[in-house]
Amino acid sequence: MSIKENLQSIKSTLPEHVSLVAVSKTKPVSDLMEAYNAGQRIFGENKIQEMADKYEEMPEDIQWHMIGHVQRNKVKYMAEFVSLIHGVDSYKLLKEINKQAKKYNRVIDCLLQIKIAEEDSKFGMSVKDATALLQSNEFSELENIKIVGVMGMATFTDNMNQVENEFQYLKSCYENLKALNSDLITISMGMSGDYQLAIDCGSTMVRVGSSIFGARNYH
Numbered sequence: 137m138s139i140k141e142n143l144q145s146i147k148s149t150l151p152e153h154v155s156l157v158a159v160s161k162t163k164p165v166s167d168l169m170e171a172y173n174a175g176q177r178i179f180g181e182n183k184i185q186e187m188a189d190k191y192e193e194m195p196e197d198i199q200w201h202m203i204g205h206v207q208r209n210k211v212k213y214m215a216e217f218v219s220l221i222h223g224v225d226s227y228k229l230l231k232e233i234n235k236q237a238k239k240y241n242r243v244i245d246c247l248l249q250i251k252i253a254e255e256d257s258k259f260g261m262s263v264k265d266a267t268a269l270l271q272s273n274e275f276s277e278l279e280n281i282k283i284v285g286v287m288g289m290a291t292f293t294d295n296m297n298q299v300e301n302e303f304q305y306l307k308s309c310y311e312n313l314k315a316l317n318s319d320l321i322t323i324s325m326g327m328s329g330d331y332q333l334a335i336d337c338g339s340t341m342v343r344v345g346s347s348i349f350g351a352r353n354y355h
């Protein structure tokens with residue numbers, strides 16, 4: 137199936153309250169344009185430089201989401217245009233995003249990445265740290281960022297029971313954090329292999345790559 141057909145078949149299964157991030161990392165601009173011409177406007181990348189290059193080449197009405205781990209020294213390369221940063225996992229990073237956003241007179245939307253997987257390789261904060269962050273004075277002084285939700289990545293496993301438990305855990309973290317801060321409206325969870333399950337567990341934003349663009353070749 138073509139990129140357009142893949143997109144249409146995925147979109148037809150998404151409830152209205154769920155937004156679709158087309159994860160286009162490693163894919164050429166021609167593939168992204170195929171998705172764009174089929175109506176897709178939200179694209180997710182996991183490397184800042186790659187996202188900045190694609191931003192330069194592509195139409196202006198695209199919303200660019202940074203879904204990968206963010207190095208603080210690279211925030212400056214996306215501060216002008218990024219529309220949502222999914223992987224915020226520390227106050228230090230948030231402070232840098234705030235500083236760079238200020239230079240462009242912007243308020244950048246961010247999600248707190250919560251560690252929901254057992255694997256040590258996955259980044260993210262504990263819900264305890266996220267709670268402390270949202271309640272801190274330092275946080276309340278940051279005027280150029282807005283925390284609009286949470287993001288999580290489930291363990292890479294075929295055990296769907298475990299994935300379901302992790303998604304449900306993220307949903308409960310979200311409920312607890314939302315009680316502290318009503319700006320939170322987004323739960324970013326679910327990828328190609330598990331987005332339907334994620335939606336059943338309360339996801340409002342799915343990040344789908346290979347089911348749209350085909351398998352990625354890493355070199």
Ligand SMILES: *Cc1c(COP(=O)(O)O)cnc(C)c1O
Nearest residue numbers: 159182203327328343344345346
């Ligand atoms: C690559 C990636 C995805 C998409 O993965 P697929 O399995 O190709 O859908 C989603 N979220 C993050 C954080 C990713 O890095």
